[in-house]
Amino acid sequence: xxxxxxxxxxxxxxxxxxxxxxxxxxxxxxxxxxxxxxxxxxxxxxxxxxxxxxxxxxxxxxxxxxxxxxxxxxxxxxxxxxxxxxxxxxxxxxxxxxxxxxxxxxxxxxxxxxxxxxxxxxxxxxxxxxxxxxxxxxxxxxxxxxxxxxxxxxxxxxxxxxxxxxxxxxxxxxxxxxxxxxxxxxxxxxxxxxxxxxxxxxxxxxxxxxxxxxxxxxxxxxxxxxxxxxxxxxxxxxxxxxxxxxxxxxxxxxxxxxxxxxxxxxxxxxxxxxxxxxxxxxxxxxxxxxxxxxxxxxxxxxxxxxxxxxxxxxxxxxxxxxxxxxxxxxxxxxxxxxxxxxxxxxxxxxxxxxxxxxxxxxxxxxxxxxxxxxxxxxxxxxxxxxxxxxxxxxxxxxxxxxx
Amino acid sequence: xxxxxxxxxxxxxxxxxxxxxxxxxxxxxxxxxxxxxxxxxxxxxxxxxxxxxxxxxxxxxxxxxxxxxxxxxxxxxxxxxxxxxxxxxxxxxxxxxxxxxxxxxxxxxxxxxxxxxxxxxxxxxxxxxxxxxxxx
Numbered sequence: 001x002x003x004x005x006x007x008x009x010x011x012x013x014x015x016x017x018x019x020x021x022x023x024x025x026x027x028x029x030x031x032x033x034x035x036x037x038x039x040x041x042x043x044x045x046x047x048x049x050x051x052x053x054x055x056x057x058x059x060x061x062x063x064x065x066x067x068x069x070x071x072x073x074x075x076x077x078x079x080x081x082x083x084x085x086x087x088x089x090x091x092x093x094x095x096x097x098x099x100x101x102x103x104x105x106x107x108x109x110x111x112x113x114x115x116x117x118x119x120x121x122x123x124x125x126x127x128x129x130x131x132x133x134x135x136x137x138x139x140x141x142x143x144x145x146x147x148x149x150x151x152x153x154x155x156x157x158x159x160x161x162x163x164x165x166x167x168x169x170x171x172x173x174x175x176x177x178x179x180x181x182x183x184x185x186x187x188x189x190x191x192x193x194x195x196x197x198x199x200x201x202x203x204x205x206x207x208x209x210x211x212x213x214x215x216x217x218x219x220x221x222x223x224x225x226x227x228x229x230x231x232x233x234x235x236x237x238x239x240x241x242x243x244x245x246x247x248x249x250x251x252x253x254x255x256x257x258x259x260x261x262x263x264x265x266x267x268x269x270x271x272x273x274x275x276x277x278x279x280x281x282x283x284x285x286x287x288x289x290x291x292x293x294x295x296x297x298x299x300x301x302x303x304x305x306x307x308x309x310x311x312x313x314x315x316x317x318x319x320x321x322x323x324x325x326x327x328x329x330x331x332x333x334x335x336x337x338x339x340x341x342x343x344x345x346x347x348x349x350x351x352x353x354x355x356x357x358x359x360x361x362x363x364x365x366x367x368x369x370x371x372x373x374x375x376x377x378x379x380x381x382x383x384x385x386x387x388x389x390x391x392x393x394x395x396x397x398x399x400x401x402x403x
Numbered sequence: 404x405x406x407x408x409x410x411x412x413x414x415x416x417x418x419x420x421x422x423x424x425x426x427x428x429x430x431x432x433x434x435x436x437x438x439x440x441x442x443x444x445x446x447x448x449x450x451x452x453x454x455x456x457x458x459x460x461x462x463x464x465x466x467x468x469x470x471x472x473x474x475x476x477x478x479x480x481x482x483x484x485x486x487x488x489x490x491x492x493x494x495x496x497x498x499x500x501x502x503x504x505x506x507x508x509x510x511x512x513x514x515x516x517x518x519x520x521x522x523x524x525x526x527x528x529x530x531x532x533x534x535x536x537x538x539x
Contacts, residue, residue: 119475132524133412138441140416142530143521147478148414149532150495151471156484159469164486167466167510174505212484213470213505262448265493267439269467269486 006235007095008249009398010105011040014358017226017349018195019115025054025227029066029111032229032354036107040231041245044071047231048103051078051093053086053110053353056117066109075103083388084302086110087228087356088257092394094232095255104237110358111227112351120223121154121389155212155220155303157389160269162214162305165312171323172308174214178205181219181304181346183332188343190374195224195349219304219346226351228358246403250364253287253381254397259390272306272387276313279395283383284315287397291315294337295379296366298359300387301344311339314385314395333376341366341374356394359384367400414521414532415440419458425518425533427459429492438492461516462538463489468510470503487514487535500536513538 013035015028023031029052037043044067052063063077082089087110094106133142146152151160166172182202188194200208200218208216233241238249258279260271284290291314299314301307308322316337317325325331331339342348342362345355363382365371384396413420417428417440429438434451438459445452468485471478483498499517501507514535521530 119473132526133521133528133530135412135416140442142412142414143532145415147471147474147480147482148497148521150486150497151469151474151482151484153471153474155473156469156471160467160484160486163469163510164467210470210472212472215469262437264437264491265486267441267447268493268495 005099007098007232007252007255008235008238009230009252009360009364010042010233010238010245010249011036011038011231012229012357012361012364013039014193014228014354014361015226016193017224017351017358020225023225025057025062025111025113026065026069028113028225028227029062029109029229030069032111032227033066033070033107033109036229036231041241042105042231044073046105047073047075047107049076049078049094049097049106051080051090051106051108053080053090054112055081055083055086055352056112056114062111063109082392083390084300084352085257085356085386085388085392085394086353087358088386088394088396089356089392091230091357091360091396092255092257095252098232098234105231105233107229107231108357109227109229110353110356112353113225114223114351115225117223119153119155121152121157151212153212154389155215157270158303158306159212159215161272161309164269165309165322169320169323174206175202176323176326177214177304177308178202178216178219180301180307180326181205184301184340184344184346185218187333187341187374188347191343191348194343194347195222196347197343198347215303215305221302221345221350222347224349224351226349226354226358228354228361230357230360243403247401248368249401249403250367251399251401252396253289253399254283254395256283256286256395258393270389270391272389272391273309273313275391275393276310276385276387277315279393280314283395283397287399289381289397293381294383296338296341296363296376296382297385298340298342298362298382299385301340301346302350304346307339307344310385314383333374338376341376356386359386360396360398363398367398410527411529411531414530418531418533420531424461426461426516427494427533428456429459430454431457459492459494460490463487463494463514463535465498465508465510465512465514466493468498468508470505470508483508485535497534498536499534
């Protein structure tokens with residue numbers, strides 16, 4: 001084993017996203033992991049490191065639980081938790097181990113059971129049962145803050161992030177945000193693994209239940225069950241494999257994880273912009289590509305308002321130009337920079353820890369030319385982005401094999 | 404709102420009721436000037452550990468908002484959550500005395516601090532919260 005700058009995705013798989021009442025997290029993780037191993041043409045005997053994430057049950061050791069079902073070989077396991085960036089963090093952990101020369105093959109797995117879960121991010125403190133007002137916590141609060149001092153719910157936080165963009169640059173409207181959702185739901189009709197494959201009219205989206213203005217229900221990510229897994233290897237190892245394996249391998253041209261650097265106000269309303277821009281900038285530099293080279297992008301559209309700001313943060317458009325960029329049709333699947341052709345989190349679904357690997361699966365599927373009806377023709381380079389509030393941002397740039 | 408200080412407790416410790424008009428205060432880094440509302444261990448910007456307490460302007464402009472229609476159990480809806488730029492310091496708060504309707508709220512609107520009662524506890528102490536209302 002030796003340190004290598006060259007890391008490849010050899011095998012990758014996502015489960016169908018949606019409701020899996022008869023499968024537990026280990027079943028879903030096992031389905032994805034065994035699928036990824038089969039896709040790679042290797043077994044657990046080859047894998048030298050495992051990184052795994054299951055955010056809603058982060059202390060349970062999903063990596064070891066998975067090993068007990070699919071193969072206990074004594075390799076190191078890194079159980080990771082990084083909010084909605086958990087899957088990307090698991091993948092990046094496996095990539096770092098392979099890159100450092102600690103293992104020839106690594107595997108990353110992300111899994112979540114979230115079907116039927118309600119609103120995420122809302123404070124769980126019971127209200128109104130205090131006998132006397134007594135201050136507690138870092139704000140010395142005598143009562144729960146959520147709902148009294150702004151909102152801690154995800155739809156509300158990301159709604160403000162979209163409105164803030166409008167405040168800075170203008171040109172946005174409820175209808176424009178709804179049109180982004182219209183695009184992603186339309187895209188999802190071509191994805192058999194999406195939790196929802198239903199096309200919505202603009203009127204249906206705007207007329208649906210309001211969650212946090214301007215995000216209505218179909219403009220919010222869909223809670224669902226699902227898992228995704230990837231097997232990575234270094235370039236030297238890939239050279240020893242079959243032509244078929246080399247042809248289907250996808251090059252990891254950039255793998256970046258960032259957190260939010262301090263900026264005024266970032267502890268008041270999370271700043272999801274700067275850490276994404278930083279991650280993207282580093283990734284483009286690592287990969288030696290520019291945004292204009294991307295054939296497709298899977299970005300973290302946890303809410304319609306989020307997708308819009310990330311056009312700008314990923315530098316797909318000029319600074320301040322996200323509305324114009326979207327209005328030009330660029331991000332539809334027949335546009336110049338197709339975004340979320342999988343249907344995105346709003347329709348494909350968002351089983352949190354699986355998301356950061358599932359979006360890479362989508363890109364790989366196109367780069368391998370295996371995406372069927374929704375194939376982006378002749379796709380060579382793609383970018384996958386996730387963000388977890390708190391915050392963590394993962395950006396991966398992937399390239400088709402020349403073999 | 405005229406409130407006697409005795410028998411009152413602010414909803415959060417950065418709301419000051421007993422020093423002139425009600426206002427918010429922040430922990431300002433003595434080294435770089437970064438402002439924080441929570442109890443601090445060190446400065447997130449420059450890592451210094453000395454802070455002073457500074458008053459925050461009671462008037463500001465809405466920088467971002469949302470109208471929350473669906474919230475955690477027990478949270479009354481709809482309500483307007485916002486980020487207010489108070490003379491350069493960002494403040495999180497609800498907007499009050501305003502229709503929770505996009506026709507009536509816009510970013511950039513001028514607002515000012517106001518206080519309200521959260522109710523009395525079993526010892527007769529009133530908790531006082533804050534929000535921002537349109538500056539007329």
